[in-house]
Amino acid sequence: MRRTRHVDLDQGRIRLRIPRLRWADLFVEASLSVLRHPGRSLATVIGTILGAAAFVASLGLGTTLNQQVSSAFDSRRATEVMVQPETGVTSASWLEETALSRLRRLNGVVHAGRRTVLSDRPIARTVDQAATAPSFPVIGADPAAVRVMAPELTVGRVYDDFQERHATPVVLLSEPAARRLSITRAGVAVFLDDRAYTVMGIYRDVARRPEAMAAVIMPYAVATALSDSTAAPDVLIETAPGAAQLISRQAPLALRPEAPADLRATAPPDPRTLRDDVESSVTESTVMISAAALLIGTVSIGNAATAGIAARTGEIGLRRAVGGRRRHIFLQLILETGALGALGGTIGVFLGVLATCVVSLANGWTPVIGISSALAACAVSTVAGMLAGLIPATRAARIPPVQALQR
Amino acid sequence: MLRMRGVSRTYQDGEPVYALRDTDLDVAAGDYVTITGRSGSGKSTLLNVFGLLDVPSTGSYTVGGVETATGGQALRGAIRGQVFGFVFQAFHLLPGRTALENVEIGLLYGPHGRRRRRQLATEALDRMGLSHRMAADPRRLSGGERQRVAIARAVAGEPRVLFCDEPTGNLDSDNTDTVLALLRKLNTSGLTLVVVTHDEAVASEGGRRLQVHDGVVIER
Ligand SMILES: Nc1ncnc2c1ncn2[C@@H]1O[C@H](COP(=O)(O)OP(=O)(O)OP(=O)(O)O)[C@@H](O)[C@H]1O
Numbered sequence: 315m316r317r318t319r320h321v322d323l324d325q326g327r328i329r330l331r332i333p334r335l336r337w338a339d340l341f342v343e344a345s346l347s348v349l350r351h352p353g354r355s356l357a358t359v360i361g362t363i364l365g366a367a368a369f370v371a372s373l374g375l376g377t378t379l380n381q382q383v384s385s386a387f388d389s390r391r392a393t394e395v396m397v398q399p400e401t402g403v404t405s406a407s408w409l410e411e412t413a414l415s416r417l418r419r420l421n422g423v424v425h426a427g428r429r430t431v432l433s434d435r436p437i438a439r440t441v442d443q444a445a446t447a448p449s450f451p452v453i454g455a456d457p458a459a460v461r462v463m464a465p466e467l468t469v470g471r472v473y474d475d476f477q478e479r480h481a482t483p484v485v486l487l488s489e490p491a492a493r494r495l496s497i498t499r500a501g502v503a504v505f506l507d508d509r510a511y512t513v514m515g516i517y518r519d520v521a522r523r524p525e526a527m528a529a530v531i532m533p534y535a536v537a538t539a540l541s542d543s544t545a546a547p548d549v550l551i552e553t554a555p556g557a558a559q560l561i562s563r564q565a566p567l568a569l570r571p572e573a574p575a576d577l578r579a580t581a582p583p584d585p586r587t588l589r590d591d592v593e594s595s596v597t598e599s600t601v602m603i604s605a606a607a608l609l610i611g612t613v614s615i616g617n618a619a620t621a622g623i624a625a626r627t628g629e630i631g632l633r634r635a636v637g638g639r640r641r642h643i644f645l646q647l648i649l650e651t652g653a654l655g656a657l658g659g660t661i662g663v664f665l666g667v668l669a670t671c672v673v674s675l676a677n678g679w680t681p682v683i684g685i686s687s688a689l690a691a692c693a694v695s696t697v698a699g700m701l702a703g704l705i706p707a708t709r710a711a712r713i714p715p716v717q718a719l720q721r
Numbered sequence: 722m723l724r725m726r727g728v729s730r731t732y733q734d735g736e737p738v739y740a741l742r743d744t745d746l747d748v749a750a751g752d753y754v755t756i757t758g759r760s761g762s763g764k765s766t767l768l769n770v771f772g773l774l775d776v777p778s779t780g781s782y783t784v785g786g787v788e789t790a791t792g793g794q795a796l797r798g799a800i801r802g803q804v805f806g807f808v809f810q811a812f813h814l815l816p817g818r819t820a821l822e823n824v825e826i827g828l829l830y831g832p833h834g835r836r837r838r839r840q841l842a843t844e845a846l847d848r849m850g851l852s853h854r855m856a857a858d859p860r861r862l863s864g865g866e867r868q869r870v871a872i873a874r875a876v877a878g879e880p881r882v883l884f885c886d887e888p889t890g891n892l893d894s895d896n897t898d899t900v901l902a903l904l905r906k907l908n909t910s911g912l913t914l915v916v917v918t919h920d921e922a923v924a925s926e927g928g929r930r931l932q933v934h935d936g937v938v939i940e941r
């Protein structure tokens with residue numbers, strides 16, 4: 315039909331105008347419908363509120379936890395470097411004191427020392443028990459290497475540089491070894507190959523190199539004198555936080571400038587890559603959960619909108635009777651469900667942020683919430699509302715006015 | 722002004738229901754037409770076709786010389802909104818909106834702006850004697866008041882024809898009298914009325930009385 319048309323009534327001509335869309339009126343109608351029926355509106359958006367809240371809370375808690383996890387990773391593992399010879403390298407010049415002092419001068423090296431891991435040796439309380447004695451791995455480590463491993467002593471103390479230099483026969487026992495040997499104090503002797511060693515201390519835990527957990531530790535000079543063909547000498551380094559990667563590249567050159575390729579330095583994975591790994595795995599699972607939550611929210615707003623609109627056929631029929639066109643009905647209903655989605659999204663984001671903060675603070679974490687996830691939740695909820703309204707609004711707009719007005 | 726030629730309405734409900742059969746009818750401006758008949762005889766069908774709420778199955782129906790059956794949704798909507806007004810037995814007022822806002826909905830899809838709509842709605846409620854109830858929610862109005870709000874909504878846009886389907890069906894005799902007086906006044910001021918009723922008192926108001934028997938319209 316043309317924009318205007320005339321009908322001739324007996325009193326004269328009437329200019330008919332095709333009812334036009336007035337956006338302001340539509341917005342007012344939609345918001346009145348939403349605001350004047352809080353019960354109906356709440357029933358429609360409750361799923362969206364929960365969906366958006368779950369979305370923001372799971373992402374928020376995900377990133378918060380992530381931050382926790384990676385800072386835990388950073389503190390210990392990322393400060394350790396181990397240097398070993400490549401297979402076939404026989405020269406031991408890189409283990410000499412001059413080489414080590416070059417290494418210690420590198421910026422970022424906290425401690426660096428020699429270590430050698432021997433195969434299991436029988437250790438006894440008395441000489442005559444040697445045949446039935448239990449065996450333990452023996453680790454030779456100079457005081458600097460011991461500092462890198464950082465054993466937690468429950469009894470006694472660690473040997474010092476003087477004892478290292480003079481190859482004094484002393485040992486540190488791990489708790490499992492001490493228990494097997496029924497030793498609870500320092501000062502007593504144990505026997506290894508008929509030779510007596512004084513127990514200087516007992517340790518419970520090590521911060522680095524877990525292979526030391528059930529071993530015995532003795533001065534490096536003492537261990538090398540035991541002449542073991544399986545002995546594998548290496549250099550342990552503790553670095554400043556964040557310096558492990560750099561030191562692992564510089565260490566071979568510092569220890570063996572004439573042939574750095576003979577040495578292989580291993581550092582734990584770059585904490586940043588590590589963090590990215592953790593982050594992406596945390597994010598992947600949370601995104602799945604959140605997407606499911608939002609999907610449920612959309613479905614529920616769709617259901618509720620269908621029910622809510624079905625209950626309003628009388629109103630829709632009336633609007634058609636007084637000249638409303640199908641598109642007016644359709645657009646008003648879409649605006650309503652869109653507004654409800656936006657509203658539900660906003661409330662949900664608020665609740666999700668609240669939940670993240672409460673859980674974080676209760677656990678002593680620092681809450682981390684991305685603005686983008688909050689905005690995304692609002693945007694997705696709005697779009698979800700409009701999509702959810704699509705089917706019921708289309709259906710409602712198709713209802714013939716007569717049918718809608720039948721009581 | 723309203724002219725039906727050979728109009729019929731058949732419902733396809735399994736067996737076809739001939740709710741309105743081959744009808745020729747003219748309604749002139751200023752007429753007060755009442756339609757009576759037994760339940761199920763086809764009164765509402767006739768009124769709905771007249772009011773362009775429904776489309777005839779066959780025949781020609783012109784409003785002011787414009788053929789409506791072939792004119793499309795937009796034309797019928799425009800005529801309904803700007804030339805016709807409707808009053809229903811069930812009022813069809815929106816809960817959660819004030820009486821004034823309900824009357825404004827009658828004007829919402831018409832040519833007037835927001836200010837003018839409010840003004841026309843206020844005047845219409847005034848004429849119905851409801852100036853003091855403009856802010857009330859229809860759920861808190863009496864039956865008679867509700868129907869007067871509904872009539873205000875129907876006439877606020879100054880339509881030429883008012884269609885009423887059992888306008889007093891839900892009212893007691895006092896309220897029926899009030900509504901009938903209002904309708905009479907509207908007719909006197911030039912509004913054409915088409916009223917379906919099964920109440921003899923309402924039917925006798927009409928200057929022209931039609932009776933429907935099994936879809937056949939007879940002038941009485
Ligand atoms: N949508 C429909 N589908 C099928 N049949 C219908 C439909 N609407 C009405 N009818 C039938 O058409 C006939 C006329 O119905 P109509 O509503 O016009 O009667 P009425 O005279 O208004 O009755 P009442 O006084 O009870 O309101 C009835 O037999 C009815 O069952």
Ligand SMILES: [Mg+2]
Nearest residue numbers: 764765766886
């Ligand atoms: Mg009827």
